Amino acid sequence: MTLLTLRNVEASYGVSPALFGVDLSLQPGEVMALMGRNGMGKSTTVKAICRMVPTRGTLQFDGHDLSRLPSHRAARLGIGLVPEGRRCFSSLTVSQNLSAAARPGHWTFETVTKLFPRLAERRDQKAATLSGGEQQMVAIARALMTNPRLLILDEATEGLAPLVRQEIWAALTELKRSTGMSIILIDKSLGELSRICERATILERGTTVWSGAMSDVTPEISTRYIGV
Amino acid sequence: MSTILIIEQVLNGLQFGVMLFLMAAGLTLIFGVMGLINLAHGSLYMIGAFAAAAVAGLTGSFLLALFAAMAAAAMAGVLIETVVIRRLYATDHLDQVLATFALILIFSEGTRWVFGSFPLFLDIPDAVSGPVSLPGGIQYPLYRLVLIAVGLAVGLGLALLINRTRNGVQIRAGENDREMIAALGVDISRLYTLVFALGAALAGLAGALVGAIQSVQVGMGEPVLILAFVVIVIGGIGSIKGAFVGALLVGLTDTLGGIFLPELFKLFTDAATATSAGSALASMAIYILMGAVLIWRPTGLYGARA
Amino acid sequence: EGVKVGMITTLSGGGAGLGIDVRDGFMLAVKQSGRDDIEVVIEDDQRKPDIAVQLADKMIQSEKVDVMTGIIWSNLAMAVVPATVAQGKFYLSPNAGPSALAGKGCHPNYFNVAWQNDNLHEAAGAYATSAGYSNSFILAPNYPAGQDALTGYKRTFGGELAGELFTKLGQTDYAAEIAQIRASGADSVFFFLPGGMGISFLKQYADSGIDIPVVGPAFSFDQGILQAVGDAALGVVNTSQWSKDIDNPTNAAFVETFQAEYGRLPSLYASQGFDTANLLISALATASPADADAFRAALKAADFDSTRGDFAFGPNHHPIQDIYAREVIKEGDVFTNKIIGVALEDHADAYAAECKM
């Protein structure tokens, strides 16, 4: 049974359309890369899944019709989001940022700070004064604290030091192995994506133009749709 | 002026401060924590007072009147939030200003329509009326001591709610980024409605409690509105402690200014000029205080520094 | 001969009660006169001077009224009256009587049917003197009418002042003032705090346990407001040119018909509205506004039965009348006033001499 299905999804910002027909399907426990050039609709697709933009078309998560749900209900079905641009709650402290989102499960303040020791150090600092990378860590930790079944990371390693990035990739791989969590990844590093992801979906101008196994992403395809 | 009188006036100032805090408490939630500009806060205060007066008139029970005040104001709050405010979270503050200004018109005239143009009667219950003797021989109205107690209790409760509970944290997160907190699975709409209702209920409670020693009439909420904003801003938006300290400062400034400024002026000019110039300055005193505080600390005493 | 009357008064917002009473009293008299050639155009000034001015323009420019009336508040009267009479219209004031319009600023076409602002306060001072008080604490809001009030009281009060305070306009908490009063050693308190300010003051004063007697003008003890003050007002002496128990047939009929018509007891303001209309009607019986001089003379004659008994205009077109001392009593469930004496007899205002007319 598929965990997440998008069929012919359209979305728009006010009057300007951004998605014209996105198809995507994800099995439980799968890690998928969502790829495409800048401005092609990756983040909008993510927002569509998280019910942050109005959509048309079929969106199903675990048998539920997402398109009828408000954002918080979708999240409670088990979708955790690390949004583009971090969006930490700037006037809250690190620990408040995390506790605001917490739902019971494996991930607690203790476990996420094991992944990001820096956050424990800065636990009572307001998010607004954190460094860029620290804010990114808060955003990832916050999404984990909801203990999702599907974790969506929209450029989640942006601004992170290489060492931390490697740790996060390692943690994600471990996560997938141990808990069977599904993951959708948007990231610019094709190399790292191909190491972790099993499947890939490529967007161009708000439309799914390619999907398949990550191993099938040939240099031609990546040159054509991603530019490298 | 005798020392005992000075002490009594300081006490009056503090008491007025706590009363202001009580009046501002609901707004601290709605404006301070949720970040909504609700000009209709004074209307909620008025609704509370009118509901209390009506119920006290019918049943003779002050306690029932207080419940009625909170219930009526909370209901009005839920109505306001779900019908109007909810649609305005995404837009900027200005639409909230216009919408809640419109609400003032509707509520004020609506109340007049229901209750008529004359002030209503609402009095202190016998059990807590009359003065008591404080140490030092000060005769002090018991009811005002009750107000102080309620004010302190409300303040403490609010501080706990906002700083110690998870819902409090979520509300503040919602103020930062509503869309994001919803995407994390928090039903921020319902939470906001609840908190708004709570803020409204507090306004209603204050209206009933304070209305008992003032006049219950249409338009009674407007001065309260301005004072409540002043108190919160001096303290720093979002800080319950700040609102409390701000309220005490305003209370002291207002009370002592009104009494001592004319006396002070008498040292320089003749009595008549002093009385009128002194009290003119006294009426500006709290605004001068607010201006000075904001110039010195642009985000209030305890507000988040940028 | 018909007439068109423009009434600008406060019908919405906090002070609406007063305007509604003036209007109702006025319209009752018009109705009782049975004349259908008196057309009254009524507008709501929202208690805002600029709106009042605008409405006055409208009355004069578009409605082409002959006579204007209705304004409750002195500051609105100051905004409207000078321009109105300057344009040749008549203005009959049913309430406000600022000193500026009684003295240097008086005008042949301006008639005040209520009182000059100081009058009731002067009566309070006179009453306090006659009651044997010798040391008064006096307070009023810091604005022209408040300053006039204290001046008026001091003009007739024979004793000393234990203290004098100006409060903020719109103030609702009087704990500090009450503490001053307690400490002052006064034997009497005079206050002028119109509207909600008076209610707040009286309730808080009663709760403070001080038993120094209070005197004030009728405004805080009038029918409309008295129920809201409740027990706190019982026994307080206040001064008024009218009371519902003034013993004359006009007044008795007025109280009865007003109650029948509107289902509530008439107030001071209603009586003033009623008298204003009757003055107008009496003048119309002998002259038309088209003939300004004749009409003015007819008004000046004040040939009508006033609810307060004898009524005449002084040289500045302000009333010469008795002002009573009343005491607040409870009749069954209803708080009301009872006359206990005349504070000032045939009293005229202090500014008439300055009026060059």
Added chain:
Amino acid sequence: MSERMVNSVVLIGLCAVPIWALLVDEPFTITLATRAVIFALAAVGLNIALGWGGLVSLGHAVFFGLGGYAMGILAHHAQTFTPVMEWPFLIEGTKSMPVIWLVAMISAGVAALVIGLLSLRTAGVYFIMITLAFGQMFYYFAISWAEYGGEDGLSIYVRNDFPGLNTLVPIHFFALCFVILCIVLFINARLIKSPFGLALNAARQVPTRVETVGMDPVRLKLVAFVISGVITGLAGALFADLNRFVSPTMFSWQMSGEIMIFVILGGVARLFGPVVGAVLFVVLEHFLGGLSNYWHIYLGLLLLIIVLFARGGIIGLLCGRGRLHD
């Protein structure tokens, strides 16, 4: 509908109604239109600070009132033949509008400079409240300033003079106000497209960015605040002249609020937003007033409907989002 078209319709309408009123002899309609024009002018002033500078000032009544009192005081002294002051130099009262305007604009400008300098240390809601505080200070000062009437205000019996016009004739005074409004609107239109407007607009949105390209956002906002205050001050002088009366209510926070309502109602940061807002408000106020004693309820409901369903005010409703540039 294009914004330009809506603007033209508003302008023509605003001009045509009084002319029609003149023809059918309805002088009061002209007065009403004049009132709308003057309010519009005050709101156009506020819009410069509020719309483009992002300065939500709840103290613009200060400038409106200062303009009013500049007129009131000068004319009062001219009327009573007393000098305004004799020391250190003699200043006489005057009944000449241009002189009064100049004084009104200068005093409003100076006040705006001082208030702006102090208030711009704060931002957001704090700015709203500190400007409100200044408004209240002026209000209470005016109330207790017995020399100029205190709460009663000052009456001026005859409207002031403008060379070549009989200002007491409603249409003359209307024309005067209308021309001033047009001039100010023209200046406003140029201003927002000018380099200053561009920089101000950015200073509202991203002050840090403006700084890092070498400009001082606070100074930009201050200049906008002063321009805004000057225009509102001029409107205040005209308003006082329209009523031949000034009083402290011109300083009240309700006045500030009302001016702000005009702007929001019509459309923030829209050239004609304040004009539409002021006209609509005056019309509503006038016509609803006759409906019932409780007409404020209807006014409230109408305003509410407009905020809820016309995002971006009336202009926003009619023309959608503004175009970015030519």
Added chain:
Amino acid sequence: MTNPVLATHNLSKSFGALTATDDVTLDLRAGEIHAVIGPNGAGKSTLIAQICGGLTPDRGRIEFLGRDVTQEPTRLRARAGLGRTFQISALAMEDSVLQNVMLGALGAMGRPWQFLRPALRDNALRDRAEAALARVGLTDARAKRTAELSHGQRRQLEVAVALSLQPKAFVMDEPMAGLGSEGSRQLTGFLDSLRADAPILLVEHDMDAVFALADRISVLVYGKVIETGTVAEIRASKAVRDAYLGGEA
């Protein structure tokens, strides 16, 4: 050796107990790209904020074009020719792309005090802005509302605004963040060409870009410069690998 364009001497800055910048001395020479790398929270952005004027250092000195600018406000440094990009885009979202870039030109040309002449008709301004847009490849998007740009396009715009200042030195905080791999590659090439206009102080976590571009690299850890050297030297440093690079070297 010529004088450095930009230099810091013994710069220090603390937030409470935390020393975010600890005795930092580094310089930027004409024609070079000097990369500053280091773990998250090492103090890179704090350092840049001090260089550009957003934060005042507790101790130490900043020199720009041979002048001590430690106490100068941001805008004077900008006018003297310091061009900056932000880590989180700081753009006027409601304005068009072109307007955003014109802002830079406006500031650089010192022209904000013109009140009546339309900015768009000022050809000098406009040309300068268009040129900057063309260089980052946003010409087609110039009439778009900035809010409508995707994240990556905003990063490009961010660079274009700095470019329109025609600065004497660039200070860039993570310009690659959010760019796709193609975008990063393009920007890398672009920055490479930019070095001819003015030297760049570059903070970046994208090591491909840093290694491709940098003439020199300084490594900041806990506010301190632990090493400065060429690409090869830094790659070879064990300390840097442990603190920052991990396996990626």
